[in-house]
Amino acid sequence: xxxxxxxxxxxxxxxxxxxxxxxxxxxxxxxxxxxxxxxxxxxxxxxxxxxxxxxxxxxxxxxxxxxxxxxxxxxxxxxxxxxxxxxxxxxxxxxxxxxxxxxxxxxxxxxxxxxxxxxxxxxxxxxxxxxxxxxxxxxxxxxxxxxxxxxxxxxxxxxxxxxxxxxxxxxxxxxxxxxxxxxxxxxxxxxxxxxxxxx
Amino acid sequence: xxxxxxxxxxxxxxxxxxxxxxxxxxxxxxxxxxxxxxxxxxxxxxxxxxxxxxxxxxxxxxxxxxxxxxxxxxxxxxxxxxxxxxxxxxxxxxxxxxxxxxxxxxxxxxxxxxxxxxxxxxxxxxxxxxxxxxxxxxxxxxxxxxxxxxxxxxxxxxxxxxxxxxxxxxxxxxxxxxxxxxxxxxxxxxxxxxxxxxx
Amino acid sequence: xxxxxxxxxxxxxxxxxxxxxxxxxxxxxxxxxxxxxxxxxxxxxxxxxxxxxxxxxxxxxxxxxxxxxxxxxxxxxxxxxxxxxxxxxxxxxxxxxxxxxxxxxxxxxxxxxxxxxxxxxxxxxxxxxxxxxxxxxxxxxxxxxxxxxxxxxxxxxxxxxxxxxxxxxxxxxxxxxxxxxxxxxxxxxxxxxxxxxxx
Amino acid sequence: xxxxxxxxxxxxxxxxxxxxxxxxxxxxxxxxxxxxxxxxxxxxxxxxxxxxxxxxxxxxxxxxxxxxxxxxxxxxxxxxxxxxxxxxxxxxxxxxxxxxxxxxxxxxxxxxxxxxxxxxxxxxxxxxxxxxxxxxxxxxxxxxxxxxxxxxxxxxxxxxxxxxxxxxxxxxxxxxxxxxxxxxxxxxxxxxxxxxxxx
DNA sequence: AATGAATGAGTATTCATTCAT
DNA sequence: TATGAATGAATACTCATTCAT
Numbered sequence: 001x002x003x004x005x006x007x008x009x010x011x012x013x014x015x016x017x018x019x020x021x022x023x024x025x026x027x028x029x030x031x032x033x034x035x036x037x038x039x040x041x042x043x044x045x046x047x048x049x050x051x052x053x054x055x056x057x058x059x060x061x062x063x064x065x066x067x068x069x070x071x072x073x074x075x076x077x078x079x080x081x082x083x084x085x086x087x088x089x090x091x092x093x094x095x096x097x098x099x100x101x102x103x104x105x106x107x108x109x110x111x112x113x114x115x116x117x118x119x120x121x122x123x124x125x126x127x128x129x130x131x132x133x134x135x136x137x138x139x140x141x142x143x144x145x146x147x148x149x150x151x152x153x154x155x156x157x158x159x160x161x162x163x164x165x166x167x168x169x170x171x172x173x174x175x176x177x178x179x180x181x182x183x184x185x186x187x188x189x190x191x192x193x194x195x196x197x198x199x
Numbered sequence: 200x201x202x203x204x205x206x207x208x209x210x211x212x213x214x215x216x217x218x219x220x221x222x223x224x225x226x227x228x229x230x231x232x233x234x235x236x237x238x239x240x241x242x243x244x245x246x247x248x249x250x251x252x253x254x255x256x257x258x259x260x261x262x263x264x265x266x267x268x269x270x271x272x273x274x275x276x277x278x279x280x281x282x283x284x285x286x287x288x289x290x291x292x293x294x295x296x297x298x299x300x301x302x303x304x305x306x307x308x309x310x311x312x313x314x315x316x317x318x319x320x321x322x323x324x325x326x327x328x329x330x331x332x333x334x335x336x337x338x339x340x341x342x343x344x345x346x347x348x349x350x351x352x353x354x355x356x357x358x359x360x361x362x363x364x365x366x367x368x369x370x371x372x373x374x375x376x377x378x379x380x381x382x383x384x385x386x387x388x389x390x391x392x393x394x395x396x397x398x
Numbered sequence: 399x400x401x402x403x404x405x406x407x408x409x410x411x412x413x414x415x416x417x418x419x420x421x422x423x424x425x426x427x428x429x430x431x432x433x434x435x436x437x438x439x440x441x442x443x444x445x446x447x448x449x450x451x452x453x454x455x456x457x458x459x460x461x462x463x464x465x466x467x468x469x470x471x472x473x474x475x476x477x478x479x480x481x482x483x484x485x486x487x488x489x490x491x492x493x494x495x496x497x498x499x500x501x502x503x504x505x506x507x508x509x510x511x512x513x514x515x516x517x518x519x520x521x522x523x524x525x526x527x528x529x530x531x532x533x534x535x536x537x538x539x540x541x542x543x544x545x546x547x548x549x550x551x552x553x554x555x556x557x558x559x560x561x562x563x564x565x566x567x568x569x570x571x572x573x574x575x576x577x578x579x580x581x582x583x584x585x586x587x588x589x590x591x592x593x594x595x596x597x
Numbered sequence: 598x599x600x601x602x603x604x605x606x607x608x609x610x611x612x613x614x615x616x617x618x619x620x621x622x623x624x625x626x627x628x629x630x631x632x633x634x635x636x637x638x639x640x641x642x643x644x645x646x647x648x649x650x651x652x653x654x655x656x657x658x659x660x661x662x663x664x665x666x667x668x669x670x671x672x673x674x675x676x677x678x679x680x681x682x683x684x685x686x687x688x689x690x691x692x693x694x695x696x697x698x699x700x701x702x703x704x705x706x707x708x709x710x711x712x713x714x715x716x717x718x719x720x721x722x723x724x725x726x727x728x729x730x731x732x733x734x735x736x737x738x739x740x741x742x743x744x745x746x747x748x749x750x751x752x753x754x755x756x757x758x759x760x761x762x763x764x765x766x767x768x769x770x771x772x773x774x775x776x777x778x779x780x781x782x783x784x785x786x787x788x789x790x791x792x793x794x795x796x
Numbered sequence: 797a798a799t800g801a802a803t804g805a806g807t808a809t810t811c812a813t814t815c816a817t
Numbered sequence: 818t819a820t821g822a823a824t825g826a827a828t829a830c831t832c833a834t835t836c837a838t
Contacts (some may be wrong), residue, residue: 172368
């Protein structure tokens, strides 16, 4: 939560208790459940108990809401990942931390928003795609750096470029099947995923 | 092509040369490119050079087209996988064959349709989702069986249930980054993917 | 009517009996009566007995309807004026013919459209304004030429540039007060207007 | 300015320095430029540097603003015309004074409001139209009286009723083409206009 | 007086689907 | 089979107006 509070204070991320924040949270939920296109502005308004016209006091268009959902999620998860990396000693620890963080972001609180990020990409205008892409690059850089480090330390044999892409797919797909309250803990899942990368 | 011809003769899959077949192919392309919701019936009609009203002589609704795209793709890829498995001796070979087949289906001719299958799932009515799910189960059974076999043969250490899911994600994600005409061949990619499963 | 038939055959002007033509006529009426902004697409549709969505089979936007009303009116009146000029001998006759034509267009069949042309100008996009302006220039050229001729023949003393503008205002304003079925005939009105220009 | 000060003191016309006065002035500008319908209350508020809600402390509706713009303009121009007439000796002088006053009102300080008066008439409710019409009658009476006088004095031959209407149109149209800072002075323009009426 | 969030009825436009030809 | 005009419900978005602060 340290990361979150800091970002809120900076104004980088919306306070989830505010009207705008509640809307974003509900939007992530609806966009995941029904898809962006099939979610109407009226649906969004209803979900937070206001009239549809009032939405446009907070966001100037429906797409703006989608962009905010995506943008804030990346910013938050990047910050969270940075904090986690800071506490790691070995490069093996770092890779595990990255996996754990990504799994948390996908299966935990920001899970719906992460799904939206993957599935609703095409609904973004080109301009907004570029904006998000720039943020995504920052996030990916953290991965690339740590994987390279682990490879130099001999933990990894495979091509790190390909490996990162396999991991991206494997981890993001967990949203479709992993239940954090089921028999398998997130920590165990992370360990299993680590096996994909490190022998 | 053996698989395809057989399915066409059975009437299970549409002849890609027929009017209906061409429409399905163009539909897969458009649905992938723009998304199902953003593709209008007029777009579809235009792409095959007919008027929008005429679409409904071939399919009774737009959703029907989506269902057909998905259904035929699964049927075809299941058949193709079966043929490939028939030619394998060891369980290790089988796993590699499955990976190769899935990569072919994702990055080759049926790639667009496979992407649609993953990304446009929610646009299907519940009833149609069930229908596709049933076909998917048949396909997945081929995987589960082979992975179990490979585990009993000592090739695999991990949990096969989790492993299959990791692989599903990792392989389907290749659609976003793998270029069959690039420096990495599909065969090499399959070998790299096998490393995720087998040490 | 010669002018009209010819233009219809050319496809320059819409046949008033066609669906599109009837809509344009009703649109001119409503735009004059309520103003363009206050006339809804639903109003337009209702006035010709179709559903609002069907409007967009004939015109791709509401503004397109406004543009067509204006454009066709200018084209028609330019053609009508040309025919009238052809039958004149003296330059005095020509000026009277121009006045008569303009009064006819303002107080007669195209009166509503002419009013729209004056009052709804700002509702046109810049691009469409340019388009109409080009047509208007052709029309104005007929006036300028004839007034100059009359001045050289000694009928007119005033500056023709200023005179044309005074006449434009004076004649267009007749739409607000002149009733063709009242005590004053259009011919008498034209004679009175001629007095503004010629002594 | 005598006329203005007197009207302000009476409370008949708003002091242009007051908040309300500044709003009316900006409103006239915006209504002319964009049209009444296309000018939003937010536009109006922004133009005087307040929030949209605050508008309604000065006027109880948007239409009220339009009415005030129109009403105050007529009142002011009627007063100005009365003062001008008081200084005339002959009926010819009076007609010239009327023309000069009307041109001043159209092309000078109240020009934007005068344009609004002509072009936004239909945006007024019937009740408000009546109210303005009553004020307009007072204004028109000054014209009719003077024209009749000039006719009896032999300056005018034409029908005064028709002549006034021709003049109304001719003069109001100057707003579209006359530039007070151009080569032609307002006084010269007035003389040219007088020629329309008097030989 | 001023704010600014909220309202809710209204707008132009889109689009899958129908059906007479 | 194919057409294409017509449907009508649905959509994102606008905006004058209200009102608690």
